[in-house]
Amino acid sequence: MPFLADNLEKVNARIPYTSIIPSFATDDQIVAELYKLMAKQTRVFIVHMRTTLGSRLFSKAKLLGMMSEDYVWIITDGMTNELTSMDRLVIEEDMQGVIGVKPHFPKSDELHKFTVKYKKEIQQQNPTNHDMDLAYDSAVALAMAVQRVRIRNAKFLKKASDSTTPTDLEDFGVSGIGTELIHALSSTTFRGLAGEFKLVEGQLESPPYQIVNAIGAGARAVGYWTKDNGTVREINFTKSTKKTYSTSKSNIGFIMWPGDRKNPPKGWVTPTNGKKLRIGVPVTNGFPEFMHITWNSDNSTKVEGYCKDVFDMAIEALPYGVQYEYVPFAMSDHKKAGSYDEFVYAVYQGDFDAAVGDVTIVANRSKYVDFTLPYTQSGVSMFVPIKNDKNKNAWAFLKPLTWKLWLTSFCSFVFIGFLIWILEHRINEDFRGPLWHQVGTIF
Template identity: 55%
Template sequence: MLLNSAVDLLQNEEVEAIIGPGSSMQANFMIGLGSKARVPIISFSATSPSLSSLQSQYFIRATLNDSAQVPAIRAIVQTFGWREVVLIYVDNEYGNGVIPSLTSAFLEVDAHVTYWSPIHPSVTDDQLVEELHKLMRMPTRVFIVHMLTPLGYRLFTKANEAGMMEEGYVWILTDGITDFLSTLNASAIDSMQGVLGVKPHVPRTKELESFKIRWKKKIQEEYPTNEISELNIFGLWAYDAACALAMAVEKLGAGNFSLQKTNISRDSTGFESIRVSPVGPNILHSLLSTRFRGLSGDFQIGDGQLRTSGFHIVNVIGEGERGVGFWTPENGIVRRSNSTSKANLRAITWPGESPSVPKGWVLPTNGKKLKIGVPVKEGFSEFVKVTRDPITNTTKITGYSIAIFENVMETLPYAVPYEYVPFETPDGKAAGSYDELISQVYFQKYDAVVGDITILANRSFYVDFTLPYTESGVSMIVPIINNRSKNAWVFLKPLTWDLWVTSACFFVFIGFVIWTLEHRINEDFRGPRSHQVGTIFWFSFSTLVFAQRERIVSNLARFVMIIWFFVVLILTQSYTASFTSMLTVQQLKPTITDINELIRTGQRVGYQNGSFIFTFLKQMKFDESNLVKYDSPEQLDGLFSNGSRKGGIAAAFEEIPYMKLFLAKYCSKYTAVQPTYKFDGFGFVFPKHSPLVSDVSMRILIE
């Protein structure tokens, strides 16, 4: 019927342009005819994004594409920090058209569509209630609704009855419902309290108000029984489309608008051949260049459709809607339409008359506790320790990581019920590596994993980590060389033999000089020959500890002693420093300092069983046959004691937290050497896009 009417207009009425069709489905039929006849087809209500892919230059959309509102909705979700949303839409061409754009747009702001809920246009009330109950059992509480008013009214009526319009819920409407909020009755508005919606922004002007008055008066005269006389956005776009076409024709001036018959006798639809308009291309060109201030705002066609000027964000409250802000392509969300500075939205009343922003998710309401997986290991139990009481058959989970997690969960502003589940085999052994433990979250066997789990880039592809709660890095542990001498002459080693002999000679020489200067005038340096020789040696060596008893009378001798005291001070202090360094620092010298030396000489190195360090060492070009695993600090000490040639190891690679524990126990035997390889420390594991990640991370920072 539509196709016949269009062909009749083109063939018999010889039209040069067509305003219409009214829907996207009708536009699919009309676009081909317009291209064949070279007649502009101007639609003010065909909003489906799929029409853009047809790329017909003769199809002009004097309305906004449904996808034009997607950035505004995305900006709202981003502003309030919601990470998960549910899309509820009518299951037809209108509803399905915008869903791909919404899904990809949310990913750009790190939000995730957890569920798609298509609603059939002829859905029954029972089916609608069943679908709503399914949504209630999900943790996500942010719902994006894309459908038209009749179905939307039924949806919100049932949602209100089901208790889904209470505090904690978020509902965001596309323009399919928001444009017609003023036409809904009081009962429908009551069931939508607290809902947010977006709709094309229409500036308030004197021309618009005057036109509305004339429109209402005209409708009341011609249709006195019609209770609804409000002019919606499609009426404004229709008026602007007609004005734009009139302006385009006026630019061309009067002319011959005759049609020429094509050489093709029949088209593909079987209708009589379509005539080609000689002026259609000119009208199209003139229309595309037409710009003016219309009733709906600035009218300008770009890429075959009306350019977006902005969207109005409204909040359903009381008896109708209240504007809370705007979104523009240039400035994003702003409080006023003419503002260029970004600002928060006005105060919003959320469902349940709540003034506080909903967090957008809740824990499942079925009373189920979160299953928290914990690693089972033999050594390094300071972080996680799983013990089982053989009498009561109860399991107790303790350790530093567990204490941090429990403290964080206690400080959350909401209760999170959870239970620990050890990752173990029936005989109590570890059920796999840390990577296998983390994969249990991805496969939804665990809701989270808590323990000494290292944050790695490859693991972040399928799970989310909180911020780290320990320092990061991997270092090499090696034995230290014991340079402490075992003989009784160790005190001679700080000075070389040359220096010892020289010092002794100087001691004797200084004694002789002082005796020469003093023995004639100082009785302390007189007496028998043997006494004088003894005085020379005694006086010089007693200056080491400044214990000389002889008086110095000669000024020249005093001058010599000043210089000698200075030399003795330097000599004794240097000896003390060297001797101390020899007994302490030198004995901490590591046996190996170069990783390349380990690789070149084929030395055996150790790594903790189940750790990612095994993969790290293989990437460092270590031969897999030279990699030895261990489970505990005691086992690591034993491997070091055996040495690389006797089935042990020459070095071990360990994360800093484990390294500190090991060195605290064996500080006299081993040391850590540089470099330290950067890693991100220990964190807690949650499913991808889990809303708990941000809250737990925030508490880790506070703690």
Template identity: 50%
Template sequence: MKGSPTLRINFNSFITICLFLNVCLSEGVVAQSQNTTGDATIPVKVGVVLDMDSLVGKIGMSCMNMALSDFYAIHPHYKTRLVFSTKDSMGDVVAAASAAVDLIRNVEVQAIIGPRSSMQANFVISLGNKSQVPIISFSATSPSLTSLKSPYFFRAAQSGSFQVNAIRDIVEEFGWREVVPIYIDNLFGETLIPYLAAALQEINIRVPYLSVIPESADDDLIAKELYKLMNNQTRVFIVHATMSLGSRILVKAEEIGLMSEGYVWIMTDSMTTLWRSIDSSAINALQGILGVKSYVPKSKELENFTVRWKRKFQSDNPNVNAEMNIIGLWAYDATFAVARAVENAGTANLRFNRTNISGSGATDLETLGVSQNGPRLIKELSKINFTGLSGDFHFVKGQLESSVFQIVNVNGNGERRVGFWTPQSGLVKDWKSTNTSAKSSSKPKLGPIIWPGDTNSVPKGWKIPVEGKKLKIGVPVKDGFTEFVKVTWDSNSKKAKSIGGYCIDVFDAVMRKMPYPVPYEYVPFATPEGNAAGSYNDLVDQVFYGIYDGVVGDITIVANRSLYVDYTLPYTESGVSLLVPVRDNNKKNAWVFLQPLTSDLWVTSGCFFVFIGFVVWVLEHRINEDFRGPPAHQVGTSFWFSFSTMVFAHREKVVSNLSRFVVIIWCFVVLVLTQSYTASLTSLLTVEQLQPTVTDINQLLKRRESVGFLSASFVKDMLLGMKFDESHIKKYGTLEELHDLFAEGSANGGISAALDEIPYIRLFLSKYCG
């Protein structure tokens, strides 16, 4: 009985230990099962279609492989793992489409990254839309792809249309009025031109010519097209082509002299991004060129990646000279985006639904199938938002948003940044100033630029071609008023030796201010003997007849002339005025001292003197002994007091406050009166009182007096229209003749007045009446 409890206790302990071990073993099995499940990853196939022999393809593939490695190193707990199925498009549209069909139909990829070019992407996007497989391209920038509006196309790059505003602002900054785009003859080239033309049209920049060059063009065809540009006036060219064709265009342009001083070349981002990869022998052709490309802000992550990529790329491609660019960064970030979207979309349904088509006539396109995971995957791609190596990375309507562009100037073997462009601020010299209102600033918006021809002078953007003719500018020939136009003749050759004068100086100054050089020559409107070949109307008619391209001189804007020619804005005062002699009406005599005041004012002043004397007497004679006495004494004292106010202080003192007030007011009135009298008398004695002899031209008609006019002027017709007799109209050709006619007078064969244009009258007055 004593051993029984002990046995019971030992048995209970054994049961407890067994249960404890069972629980521990069960938890261990569960934990092991959970770990096994966590370690299992699901491969997700993603297709890659690139030109593996191209620089973009090699850089893109290298960056994508590194992105895949980096992404899963950062997220080791993710259940999905992208597996690339790579196809080489070999730079061919058909090959790219065939590769996409194979990847979708046979490999059943969940997404395709690529292809490289916009032309290849055009058909691949249609395949992706049909099979619900997302197409993600990091290098197809053609704006036309946006118009496809496919929900299964994502452009992991900026559209090429974003850069046209930056190019437009560069053209506007330097005041160029015309540009010529040079672009490749394919979908990539031609789709950007409408956007560029529209942007330039907003600021009234003309596009006189479009230079289209086929991708397969040989050097002879390129040279032929460039010679056309040389024969045009425009010297600002915008190059939009692939790097292979663009470099050949620039090399040939240098050979024929289109890279000399005075020319401007601007590269779009497709060339600016890749120009360092071209052969070193071709880099000399790029000196002085401006380029536009996307700006990538610096970061430690970018620096570390660039070092790692450089090391890996050189080991994989020892014979390829390449540097990291924005396309490689977009490929890296695009891979991150696809990996993250695939993980978020899940792996519940990675199958393809295929249409059952019987018979041997079924095509590959009909048996593509439809991805069940596609709709969910594009939904996750649309949500992607992170900061990648290229900056903020998120899709807006299927493509990256427009961001900052940098403007670079090619010098030597490198490039120098001269400014930035942002959608908010436009062109700015410094990145720090992009938050300010730079568009309204008068400061230079770009840093110093070395232009083609190794010059710092900003090209005018316009030049008359070598075989262009000079403008023929007609000038009047006359003997007088040479201050406006003067033609000096060579006595031996009977040709004009020099042409000068105020009008010529104004025209020369205007032409120097033109934004482009315009050659011209002056042609005197004269007979072989050197005399005037006709009137001013005849000279103006020469422009209408096409003999002269223009006329410069003292030519008045008249209604009948403006019917046939256009005028510039007048640079002198215009109009017709009457010039007449004057006479001095100031007849000096002994009574001149009375002239400053009118008779009414003299009488009024005398009356006030009497009145003030009377008022003071009334106020003072009762209380002031000075104003008492006999009546004659009182009257004399009152008038004496009033009249002596003008010249000296009074001997008599006033006692009444009212009298004092009256005297103060009277002293002020007298002061004003005397000062006015003194000023008027001084003017009468010192200033000539000139009056015109004729105030109305009708007076000349009534008196039948003669009037003068400038020879060959339209004024003669005006005088005849006023009914002047032709015998009373005298012409003159020089200032001296006009002066002599006035000196003789109308009665002696001279004139009483001259009707002439205001500039001539001012010239006469400055010489003879100064």
């Protein structure tokens, strides 16, 4: 577990609490420890225990409602390797949605024969022994290293010790050819039951891990994790494919979470004894689309509006749960308790944990509180009609001339011509003659 905690910290995931449950714990002790977990914010639990104790743990967790949609349970290989041999009723009723991980080795005839023989002859006598395939490969590697060194009459150096305890490590002898043996073991490579055996910097390379999901009366494989590629849907031991390292959830199959939840839980909620955040909202008579408060007959309030919807969506997007309540900035008679400046200052004084509303960001208010990014731009705006440039032609100047204007212009033209004819036809011979000639002269 310390190595697991160190690796989780590398990906910015910490273990805030470690619960130790002895194998001989009573049901009351298990329930008491589960109550401690319920009182905390974390809802992601890693179970590292044997199936005998693990089945009891999940049974009590089911009774306490800890297998609901807010929880995530991950079991290590100690339980995952034995899911196939566990009571199906326990998996079907108490472990639905549990995620398990276990080492995955390539299938082979040698591994199958060894597994059958191990379960038949050894497992009944030593039910707590696991990873026997790795132990077998380690013994083979050690034998090959000894054969390469060609040990003859090996001597063991012992330190002087007064201890009479047979399990005292200081009383054990040290091989005189230990350095040669380590060098030979480090360079030993072969294909064993668990795949390729090869030591890198004195450590065996991490094998691929299979990710399983407890559904129904058994477990279903949803993907794999490899050191080079991260999470993958399928794994191929015979063909080497180079891919970029990825931990995307799209690389694995569908996972059914506790409580028949299809989407991954947030893994973090407000503890049962925690307080809700007080979110202040202003009381305003104008622009109810932004924020509107309705008081019910039981003096409870209903907050609506664009600002409230934006805040709810922002909280929903967080990777953990946050409990909060809206508190109006109002007097006992439901009228506003002050101006927007006083509303902002109330947050600074601690009356509210945060404020939501149509609050303008100005310099003097920024001295007391921090504002989030604005979702509307402040300033003066001007509305102008849209100019249509599509109908451009040589007769565009005629568009402002309506039929009334055309009629008025024609009547004025005729009236002026008739007036000139009256004044000129007596003294001007051009305005005399036939009627059609006089009409033409007028126009």
